[in-house]
Amino acid sequence: MFMLIYEAPKYTLPPLLPFLDFPLVTYSEIRASYRNCCIYDSTPDRLNPESRLNSLSPTQMENQGTWMPPPYNLLTPPVKLSTAHVAKDPSVSSNFARLAKWSPDGSVFLAQCENRAFELFGMSLNTKENQITQSMSTLPQASSILDFRWYPTASAHDPSSFCFVASVRECPVKLLDASDGRLRASYKIVDHRERQIAPHSLAFDLTAQKLYCGFEDAIEIFDLSRPGEGTRMHTTPSNKSKDGLKGIISALAFSPSYSTDESFYAAGSFTPSTNNIAMFSDQQETPLMFLQFNPTKPHLLYAAYRGSGTGSIYSWDVRSNVDAPLEILQTPASTNANSKSNQKFRFDVDIAGRMLGVGDQLGNVSIFDLESTNSEVDSNMRDIGMDDAPLVRQPTLVYKAHDDAVGSVAFHPYMPAILTTSGSRHFTNEYDKEEDSSESSEEEDGDASRPSDRRECTVRRPNPSHPVTFDSSIK
Numbered sequence: 001m002f003m004l005i006y007e008a009p010k011y012t013l014p015p016l017l018p019f020l021d022f023p024l025v026t027y028s029e030i031r032a033s034y035r036n037c038c039i040y041d042s043t044p045d046r047l048n049p050e051s052r053l054n055s056l057s058p059t060q061m062e063n064q065g066t067w068m069p070p071p072y073n074l075l076t077p078p079v080k081l082s083t084a085h086v087a088k089d090p091s092v093s094s095n096f097a098r099l100a101k102w103s104p105d106g107s108v109f110l111a112q113c114e115n116r117a118f119e120l121f122g123m124s125l126n127t128k129e130n131q132i133t134q135s136m137s138t139l140p141q142a143s144s145i146l147d148f149r150w151y152p153t154a155s156a157h158d159p160s161s162f163c164f165v166a167s168v169r170e171c172p173v174k175l176l177d178a179s180d181g182r183l184r185a186s187y188k189i190v191d192h193r194e195r196q197i198a199p200h201s202l203a204f205d206l207t208a209q210k211l212y213c214g215f216e217d218a219i220e221i222f223d224l225s226r227p228g229e230g231t232r233m234h235t236t237p238s239n240k241s242k243d244g245l246k247g248i249i250s251a252l253a254f255s256p257s258y259s260t261d262e263s264f265y266a267a268g269s270f271t272p273s274t275n276n277i278a279m280f281s282d283q284q285e286t287p288l289m290f291l292q293f294n295p296t297k298p299h300l301l302y303a304a305y306r307g308s309g310t311g312s313i314y315s316w317d318v319r320s321n322v323d324a325p326l327e328i329l330q331t332p333a334s335t336n337a338n339s340k341s342n343q344k345f346r347f348d349v350d351i352a353g354r355m356l357g358v359g360d361q362l363g364n365v366s367i368f369d370l371e372s373t374n375s376e377v378d379s380n381m382r383d384i385g386m387d388d389a390p391l392v393r394q395p396t397l398v399y400k401a402h403d404d405a406v407g408s409v410a411f412h413p414y415m416p417a418i419l420t421t422s423g424s425r426h427f428t429n430e431y432d433k434e435e436d437s438s439e440s441s442e443e444e445d446g447d448a449s450r451p452s453d454r455r456e457c458t459v460r461r462p463n464p465s466h467p468v469t470f471d472s473s474i475k
Helices: 047-056 058-064 370-383 430-446
Strands: 025-030 036-041 079-083 098-101 110-113 117-124 132-140 146-149 163-168 173-177 183-187 203-204 208-214 218-221 231-234 249-254 265-269 289-295 300-305 312-317 326-332 354-357 364-369 390-393 397-401 406-411 417-422
Touching: 025 173, 079 231, 098 146, 098 406, 098 417, 110 146, 146 203, 203 249, 218 249, 265 289, 354 417, 364 370
Parallel strands: 025 417, 079 132, 249 289, 326 390
Antiparallel strands: 025 036, 036 079, 098 110, 110 117, 117 132, 146 163, 163 173, 173 183, 203 208, 208 218, 218 231, 249 265, 289 300, 300 312, 312 326, 354 364, 354 406, 364 397, 406 417
16 A cells, blocks of 8 residues: 655635644555555655655645645655554455545545455654554454445544445445444445345535445435435336446546536446446446546546556546547556456546546556646647547656555545555465375375275166156056
């Protein structure tokens, strides 16, 4: 698992996002094979990172009245500052973090581990020599974890809002206290067989009053103030119908705009079809894995696929023709046949909408400069028609972050830091091992052959008799 640091432009702080007093954090990595987390620094002043970060303290920014997004240096790879460990589990041979997300205030981050547990990490700046990432608590779950989402205003400084929702297989959706894992509320999804359904995707609306849960052929909408059952919205008219959005709803994303004209959300299906996004179609017949709108440009939507679409991020402008993507962000893994994978690779866009980060199967992290891509796309739209082929862009910075697959990337909401997770499942062929051991044992026993006392005997089985009729009427 990892975290990064990069440059960003001026951006006026939205009225609903006040600054909180929390410790400053730099880049962290959570490494699967060694079960640890690492902190990386990528600020321009690499010799004295503390002075560089202190110069951008929230107090100074608040006094100036304008919030400045964190700076990022894309010219050089980041430098490791500290390391943290994922808890070991005797029941799991190789425990690693599959996904990690910053809390909305950036004070802590929550990691989803392979051993069916959540692990909460906090940052410490008590020592000047090193920046330590401490594991605060471990929250084990009853079954496999499908997805989780922080409450939009969650903060370690506010116990009432310090919570998150989790989707655990064959369990109701849980609203858990992030400090001790205590169950605050549950929201159940029951199918026609009276079975508990765990959604594959979770999303809060902009008011943080409703929870949207995506599962097979439907989206369940819950009122957070009323635990229990919700309102079901089917994405297809019927099971036999070819209309609508069919299959598992694997991704949900709300447009970050409070305007009534742009108040919508996108839903993506896991079904490999040409119409697996609710708002528009796509040419890639691969399962959709993740959707996200640009925070400062709500009309731009980004989507990631798996399988043959691994390593490419597709971008659309929902104000115009969405039959074809406007732009394709390609990582080096998109041209490598060995990097194609069915693993989820979640990307993230920083709070200013300038940087997009995504990992790949080879352990690399690619950073795209969205400001330069957006300006070139706008100029290109004026010169050519929308029917032309989409622009293909390469990352601004690519660096080796892990020795294993990078499953997720998450930018810190206020600081120049990014969190990434690393790890994948590695399988060994036990059948080949058994064959090798049996062949070696036969070779050892071949030289010392012994006479056997066993006798071969042949048992003759009687021929099956013909069927007998008991009803004389059919003779």
